[in-house]
Amino acid sequence: AESCTGGLVAAAVTSVAGASDWFDRGFVTYSNAAKSDLLGVNPELFARVGAVSPEVASAMALGARHRAGVEVAVAITGIAGPGGGTAEKPVGTVWFGLAWKEGDAVRSETRHALFKGDRDNVRLQAAEFVLRWLLQAAQPS
Template sequence: TAESCTGGLIAAACTDLAGSSDWFERGFVTYSNAAKTELLGVPAELIAQHGAVSEPVARAMAEGALAHSHAQASVAVTGVAGPGGGSADKPVGTVWFGWCVGGATRTEVQHFAGDRAAVRAQAVAHGLRRLLEALPPMASG
């Protein structure tokens, strides 16, 4: 996981499950721009040009999480949880996601309603739901 506005809640949701040590490798909480650059390799110029809450940064976070771990799939989230920090272009509730699975990276923006806790909870649920959809089916037997 590579998380900004969710502050580790996605990693916590994963590790709440018994046996998660078999499949959860690591999580990055990169709340500051400097952390995104230092821990995930997101170019500072990318953040300066597009802002931390943007498609290019979400993509770079998802790809950086894989590049800086032994994981095979990642989910990244960066957004404006509120109550402050929003703008006309990126109002409170704007959250960009990135998923990197099987060498392919997908991104998506969502606009969630509610207070800070509601935005963060919706971001966790959406991020994990889409990650599960992107994963290949498990072999049975």
């Protein structure tokens, strides 16, 4: 489930032959309405904590996992710039969510990063970050 990356993760994954063996679908939910409509994110979260937050990243990942019926889902929500940043959430602020099924339970985790550079650099760094995290999570302990 991607917001600020606008589909870069899905594009990177599907550029590799054989991706159809494990990649099911992607959601580009750029607006808050899309996050609610497609992923089931509670609209009250946006008013309470903002779209760029650990709560929304987690809700996006959980919603993507549930709505797609998959084992694992990732989510990205952030401020790529050049505008939109604040003192509390400057340009380059990105929150990531990971949701997975573990036995009968569904678990989620969030991570945060602050990337430097212009809009393109922030978006590319965010896509790379979440793909590396997903690969690490897939490694057996």
